[in-house]
Amino acid sequence: MQHSDNANTVIVLDFETTGLSPTQGDRAIEIGAVLMENGEVVDRFQKLMNPGFRVSSFIESYTGITNNMLRTAAPCDEVMDQFTDFIGDYNLVAHNASFDKRFLDAELDTINRSYGGEFACSMLIARRLYQNAPNHKLGSLVAYKNIDHDGVFHRALADSEMTAKLWLQMLEDMQDQFHIPQPSFTLMQQVSKKTKAAVPTFLHKMATT
């Protein structure tokens, strides 16, 4: 199961953080993730974590995560150690994955742990698949594709659940619209790296070979 190329087994994750850049001192304050197998969420992970300093009022209002909530949370190192066990070597999906990968790598560097999976970015794939969407923010794509949600945004587990549903929707559209029987994780990664103009030709080739 580890290093699987099966797009049907992935960890979809989302971080809430103190800001935009770990190189500027920002830390994770919440991690949420779902383990998906064959289109079903079979496991979940959600924990707040204490970054060791107060978060800004902007972050408090943006996420709804307050300094009071973080005061009693376990430190980042402890939570990220548990999370590393959760993700194992599964492949990983996130919306704007470069952001979440930077924080995952930074947090794991501090505890000398690593992971064996690769990232795929739902935003880059959606930009190519849904070129008529008004924009490619997670919330906009959820509305655009009429994906069910509970109205919670900018919390780690809620966003990872929505990203997981978007991922499944993209797999489905890959099958229905582009006639690719069983899109692999690697194929999804390949799509995210093609230019928009090259995607239709690439998918046509994948469908007919």
Next chain:
DNA sequence: TGCCAGGCCCTCTTTAGGGCCTT
């Protein structure tokens, strides 16, 4: 914590600039 990133992608491009995404 400190006072703001980084990578993708388009275009009136490549001797560059700016919008989109993530918190």
